[in-house]
Amino acid sequence: MKPIGDITRGTTNPNRLRRADRWFIHTMCSYLRSVDDPICVDLGFGRTPDTTIEWHDRLRHHVRDDITIVGVEIDRHRVAEASSAATAGLIFVHGGFEVPLPDTRTGGQLGVRHERAHAIRAFNVLRQYSESDVRPAWDVMAARLAPGGLLVDGTCDEIGRVCAWIAVRHDGHAAVPQSLTFATHVGSLDTPLAWAERLPKALIHRNIPGEPVHAFLTAADRAWASVAGIGVFGPRQRFIAMAQRLKEDGWPIADTSARWRLGELTIAWSAVAPSS
Ligand SMILES: C[S@@+](CC[C@H](N)C(=O)[O-])C[C@H]1O[C@@H](n2cnc3c(N)ncnc32)[C@H](O)[C@@H]1O
Known part of the structure; x- marks a missing residue:
């Protein structure tokens, strides 16, 4: 199946998502501690997987040490290059808004399985699409959330001093945006x-x-x-x-x-x- 979406610029920077990570941990910590086998997806990690690695390290340190982070990227070359950074609880896969998830229980094939993600972060991804693409992308991604899960669609400047993101949930039928957050130096x-x-x-x-x-x-x-x-x-x-x-x-x-x-x-x- 062809991944849903388009390859876009891979601009990223170490530590630029720190404000979003801090809010995410505050917002999702109790929930992620309450579920079995938590999986969070970083969709569109970019040219290098620095921000995915940081998210993995922060969530393992501050939330729980058995959390799995899946870095999803629509550019196969970026996935291949990121794969050398894979470690316990950190996996990189090729895919798009359909959010493929590995079967972590069996170590089996990748694909759109029945398992759901407990959170999906898409930072600086939809900014490169059209406004009319946003709702359909939210619907496809949010449909992959477990009950209580959260989709975060955000943007930031090059060094993460100014950030804004929308928190989106799924009501069983469609994506439902909840809030807009600004985080600034x-x-x-x-x-x-x-x-x-x-x-x-x-x-x-x-x-x-x-x-x-x-x-x-x-x-x-x-x-x-x-x-x-x-x-x-x-x-x-x-x-x-x-x-x-x-x-x-x-x-x-x-x-x-x-x-x-x-x-x-x-x-x-x-x-x-x-x-x-
Ligand atoms: C600007 S980079 C963002 C990198 C990182 N998330 C950050 O904020 O620093 C956007 C990345 O999203 C990827 N991308 C765009 N559409 C995608 C999709 N539908 N599914 C997965 N990745 C996608 C692009 O290939 C690109 O590497």
Whole structure:
């Protein structure tokens, strides 16, 4: 079966997904500890598998030491080159959005089996597709999730100082986006408007007047400016104050200062979803 999708640029960088990894561990730790034989898929690992290896190491260290990570790549050459990095609980396979999973119980053939992934991360993958490709890709990938599993569709800059991702679940019929998270290096944040260029594909073309995500970024910029004075206590305190202000203004912001101080802001998808 031909993998679903297209080979795209393989740009990656060591450690650039650290903010997403930190959020992922916070969000999924209890769930991954509660399931048998957890498998997480890094779809589209790129020219080199650095970020997949880091994810494997972090999840094995912080979540559980028997977790399996499957790096899936649509470019066969990248899979062949990555394979030398395979180790206990780290496998590289050729495939696309259909998410082939190895049978880890029997060590058997690869293929689209009945087993499901507990999480799928597709970072900087859909950005190179068209907006109209996003929903079908989400549906195909999310259908491969185990109950309670999570798909993360995200983007970031070259060195991972600005990141944004959408958390997606599956309701038994289709993919259901849950939230949008921004994660940023607070010390170098001039304005939340800078997040616009890192929006995932589902939203990047929607940063225009009349669209909810544009209204949100505008509100975040205003809130950031309105708490400028708090910057004397440091950028983290200012970020916390911005999140609090947005919440007071009625935006469905998740979490508390414990996450905001990291430069992480999560908002319900319903508040930023495209208008049509
Ligand atoms: C820009 S790289 C991202 C690398 C890494 N995830 C990161 O964020 O640093 C995108 C990779 O996704 C791969 N890709 C694109 N579509 C894919 C698909 N449908 N299934 C699997 N891999 C895909 C491309 O071949 C490319 O190597």
